[in-house]
Amino acid sequence: MKKFELSLIIVLLVLGCSKATKTDKLSQSSYVNEKVEKYRSKFHFTPEANWMNDPNGLVYSNGYYHLFYQYYPNGTVWGPMHWGHAKSKNLLKWEHMPIALFPDELGYIFSGSAVIDKDNTAGFGKGAMIAIFTYHDPVKEKEGKIDYQTQGIAYSLDEGVTWKKYSENPVIDNPGIRDFRDPKVIWNEDKEIWQLILVAKDHVQIYDSKNLKQWTKISEFRFEDNPPLGVWECPDLFKLKVDGTEEEKWVLIISHGGESAPNGGSGTRYFVGDYDGTTFTTDQKESQWIDYGTDNYAGVTYNNTPDNKRIFIGWMSNWNYANETPTKKWRSAMTLPRELKLINKNGKYLVKSKIIENFKTITTEVLKEEITGHFPYDFQYQNLQQSKISFEAIVNDKLEVILSNSNKDLYSISYDKKTGVFSIDRSQSGNVNFNSNFKKSSFQKVNIGTEDQLAIDIILDASSIEIFINQGQYVITTQVFSNENYTDFNVKNKDGITINNFKIKKIL
Numbered sequence: 359m360k361k362f363e364l365s366l367i368i369v370l371l372v373l374g375c376s377k378a379t380k381t382d383k384l385s386q387s388s389y390v391n392e393k394v395e396k397y398r399s400k401f402h403f404t405p406e407a408n409w410m411n412d413p414n415g416l417v418y419s420n421g422y423y424h425l426f427y428q429y430y431p432n433g434t435v436w437g438p439m440h441w442g443h444a445k446s447k448n449l450l451k452w453e454h455m456p457i458a459l460f461p462d463e464l465g466y467i468f469s470g471s472a473v474i475d476k477d478n479t480a481g482f483g484k485g486a487m488i489a490i491f492t493y494h495d496p497v498k499e500k501e502g503k504i505d506y507q508t509q510g511i512a513y514s515l516d517e518g519v520t521w522k523k524y525s526e527n528p529v530i531d532n533p534g535i536r537d538f539r540d541p542k543v544i545w546n547e548d549k550e551i552w553q554l555i556l557v558a559k560d561h562v563q564i565y566d567s568k569n570l571k572q573w574t575k576i577s578e579f580r581f582e583d584n585p586p587l588g589v590w591e592c593p594d595l596f597k598l599k600v601d602g603t604e605e606e607k608w609v610l611i612i613s614h615g616g617e618s619a620p621n622g623g624s625g626t627r628y629f630v631g632d633y634d635g636t637t638f639t640t641d642q643k644e645s646q647w648i649d650y651g652t653d654n655y656a657g658v659t660y661n662n663t664p665d666n667k668r669i670f671i672g673w674m675s676n677w678n679y680a681n682e683t684p685t686k687k688w689r690s691a692m693t694l695p696r697e698l699k700l701i702n703k704n705g706k707y708l709v710k711s712k713i714i715e716n717f718k719t720i721t722t723e724v725l726k727e728e729i730t731g732h733f734p735y736d737f738q739y740q741n742l743q744q745s746k747i748s749f750e751a752i753v754n755d756k757l758e759v760i761l762s763n764s765n766k767d768l769y770s771i772s773y774d775k776k777t778g779v780f781s782i783d784r785s786q787s788g789n790v791n792f793n794s795n796f797k798k799s800s801f802q803k804v805n806i807g808t809e810d811q812l813a814i815d816i817i818l819d820a821s822s823i824e825i826f827i828n829q830g831q832y833v834i835t836t837q838v839f840s841n842e843n844y845t846d847f848n849v850k851n852k853d854g855i856t857i858n859n860f861k862i863k864k865i866l
């Protein structure tokens with residue numbers, strides 16, 4: 359496997375009835391100063407330096423959302439895994455913390471989760487933060503053995519700053535399965551027991567424990583994929599109420615490496631079904647995906663949130679090119695945190711990824727317009743790559759939106775009402791040649807069906823574009839490495855389209 363080997367201060371609006379032109383001189387100069395770290399996200403989490411992949415140990419405790427993450431502190435490509443650590447009060451502004459978990463004689467520290475042991479079930483102390491992770495033994499792997507992944511635990515009595523590994527690790531031995539990893543532990547309130555969900559090559563296994571140390575396997579979940587999807591990774595299991603009803607369903611999340619996901623590989627899908635505390639079942643016949651872009655992988659949700667919200671964060675990259683993205687000091691960012699909601703749309707359950715509520719607190723409106731009937735519509739705004747563009751489109755036929763700059767970097771978004779296909783094209787978005795797989799995955803699409811009206815939110819940061827369709831019913835997250843900041847927004851179609859509530863908000 360590849361990896362294992364391997365800103366508005368002045369806005370000048372000149373609004374003709376159909377055309378808006380803005381210049382933002384001050385932020386232009388700050389942009390020049392920031393060129394040193396050209397692609398550094400402004401409001402997405404990035405490590406200060408070096409390599410990062412999956413979010414790990416997402417847990418809320420005493421006013422802070424903790425974010426641990428797969429981290430290699432000695433380089434900008436994947437290497438012996440540690441758990442990096444950051445914390446935040448609002449999920450948007452992050453404080454960097456010391457490395458939490460280091461590799462030891464049992465191996466590298468692969469992905470996993472964290473819980474708060476309020477009742478001291480494990481005996482490490484009341485309220486201990488306990489991490490449950492995969493040990494990946496590189497020595498055994500090199501020797502050609504297959505049982506090199508086991509599960510271990512560690513605890514912290516100071517809110518995740520310092521950690522002690524449990525002396526009797528591993529707590530779950532390898533049963534002779536090569537890919538056996540990524541434990542997500544949840545507190546099952548109905549059964550009043552800890553449960554652990556992990557992936558074993560091509561299926562999920564569920565375990566019970568009273569103390570987080572002894573685990574008993576209780577069930578497996580398999581799904582007949584034809585053709586089979588790549589290795590199963592990073593599972594999650596949680597209950598959600600169907601919006602507007604009292605009905606409760608369970609959602610199982612699985613990420614898939616390899617090349618078989620519709621985005622070309624590194625995709626995260628979900629199943630909606632029932633869970634009786636032992637076995638997960640679903641009537642779902644086909645895969646549904648958390649995100650239809652290339653860059654949202656290995657995402658999982660927070661444990662122990664104060665308001666019971668289901669907050670999801672994904673790694674905003676893709677194994678097909680992650681090791682070669684054109685950044686120097688650090689590599690990779692996390693997606694924006696999203697609140698997952700469940701809806702029933704025409705008899706089909708859909709997991710929505712909504713922009714978190716308090717994202718509002720870091721945005722300021724800089725333009726609001728009704729542009730109904732005025733075409734062509736375009737405007738320039740210097741800080742497009744630190745903004746949120748929102749509008750509602752009544753589409754008769756096709757919608758085409760282009761983001762571009764004077765360097766002719768171009769990112770296009772389109773919707774064809776006849777086919778129901780919503781798509782993006784990043785083939786000319788900027789630097790696309792750093793890796794052939796990045797180029798190969800230039801076109802991404804999702805069939806959203808025939809919609810008379812679309813609500814679209816586009817969130818741009820220094821090297822990413824996140825598109826939320828109809829409040830996150832469908833999401834397309836992609837990395838972009840434009841040669842210059844995108845400054846131009848253009849709605850191409852002349853006829854048959856109405857755009858309402860058009861707004862641009864600057865972020866931070």
Ligand code: FRU
Binds near residue numbers: 428469
């Ligand atoms: C997912 C993954 C996990 C593994 C980790 C290793 O991206 O492959 O399955 O635990 O990355 O860094």
